[in-house]
Amino acid sequence: MEEKNTNATPAPANDGAEDLIEQARIRREKLAKLCAEGKNPYEQVKYEVNADSQSIKVNFAAYEGKTVSMAGRMMSRRIMGKASFSHIADKSGSIQIYVTRQDIGDENYLSYKKDYDIGDIVGFKGFVFKTQTGEITVHVTELIMLSKALLPLPEKYNGLQNQDLKYRLRHLDLIMNEDVKKTFVTRSGILKEIRAYLDSRGYLEVDTPVLLTLEIGADARPFKTHHNALDIDMYMRIETELYLKRLIVGGMDRVYEVGRIFRNEGMDAFHNPEFTSIEMYQAYTDYVGMMDLIEDLYKTVTKNVLGTTDITYQGTLIHMGDWTRMTMAEAVEKYAGVRYADWSTDEEARAAAKAKGVELSHGESSTKGHVLIDFFDAFVEDKLIQPTVIYDYPVENSPLAKRKASDPAFTERFEYFICGHEYGNAFSELNDPIDQRQRFVRQVEAKHAAGNPDAQVDEDFLNALEYGLPPTGGLGLGLDRFVMLLTDSATIRDVILFPTMKPKK
Secondary structure (H helix, E strand, O other), X not given: OEEOOOOOEOOOOOOOHXXXXXXXXHHHHXXXXXHHOOOOXXXXXXXXXXXXXXXXXXXXXXXXXXXXXXXXXEEEEEEEOOEEEEEEEEOOEEEEEEEEXXXXXXXXXXXXXXXXXXXXXXXXXXXEEEOOOOOEEEEEEEEEEEEOOOOOOEOOOOOOOOHHHHHHOHHHHHHHOHHHHHHHHHHHHHHHHHHHHHHHOOOEEOOOOOEEOOEOOOOOOOOEEEEOOOOEEEEEOOOOHHHHHHHHHOOOOEEEEEXXXXXXXXXXXXXXXXXXXXXXXXXXXXXXXXXXXXXXXXXXXXXXXHOOOEEEEOOEEEEOXXXXXXXXXXXXXXXXXXXXXXXXXXXXXXXXXXXXXXXXXXXXXXXXXXXXXHHHHHHHHHHOOOOEEEEEEEHHHOOOEOEEOOEEEEEEEEEEEEOOEEXXXXXXXXXXXXXXXXXXXXXXXXXXHOOOOOEOOOXXXXXXXXXXXXXXXXXXXXXXXXXXXXXXXXXXXXXXXXXXXXXXX
């Protein structure tokens, strides 16, 4: 009969606790019996593995009749007297094994029936064949327990459905849900393709500090810690930008970093306090060069990973091969019906916002630039479904971007949007140390006025700029959001193996 794991780990966190304790007790008794017989499974230090389930299924003709050595987790068992079947999950999928008393001996077969449980890690050797029903199977000649599972797995069809529990118990989520494992295999493939793309274009991958000695004036809030040996407070980085630009000053003309970033802020479907960004900087180009780069990178990576540039995200068809470019002012005119050029003064801009019911993020001190951004947030962002580059941002919210020579009220900055969400940010980098100092000072003063006395001007970075930063294009993309897009995942928690969770008491 088929063993259905009816005494499995229950899905809700607190239901079935007594049953779980009983199952754990029974499994520990089985372990004690094995140890008493000199068969402690935890003493196994290695096991030869020369084949996996997917390779055998794809290349059955090459494997048929051949002896293989494999290992994995037992996910089911169907006992039929002197012969039984099990399904074993390994790194690439699952394969059926056929176990008989005649092949492995009376003692081992009895142990397989009595001492083994669903969830145990087993090693086996045998030859590959196909059953009468056409299922590719390994006829086992050797079977050994490599690790005893002391807790039962969730029931296959009903267990581990609670999303909160899935994130907290990711190890079980990976065991029970093949699609979850596939998402993270795809994530690895996406990162590999991004690295290959940048490497092939002469970029050098580097690492920069995570712990910083000061809180910079940027808007994002950092996590604060203390270094005991130096007896100083330190801050976990909120970006990798300032160190990477130091490297451009140092003559490394093309650099990138796959960086873990930490921001002490809220969580939602697109935000996690700990996430991964990829920032890249290239000397002697500008933001238009970075537009060309990111559009081609997205097309190339999507094509290489999924085999097409037409993808579906949450039911919406996205043409990754077809990008649109608009200035922020053009986008606001298109979707909000107001023209930035019609505002002669800040007062006129504020009046236009009030007439349209747009909330002023900076109140009565809002400038034309602030109002343009407020209009964009209110009317435009959620309309940008197909890949769209929005460029020429007001200087008010672009402290690290170079001003436009033709209109100093704007900067050479762009962000790109897909499905109504921002996926990356880029500049023609500000390389004027005097202008940069003035902007940093204003940022820090604003933070102090808001009640944060810790923010400081990064004098080391300004000192580096004074040695000369060449004209440079810089860009940062959110890896997690890109993975969400290519795996059709609704929330960032689905693409981070261990998302930040509030501890349960």
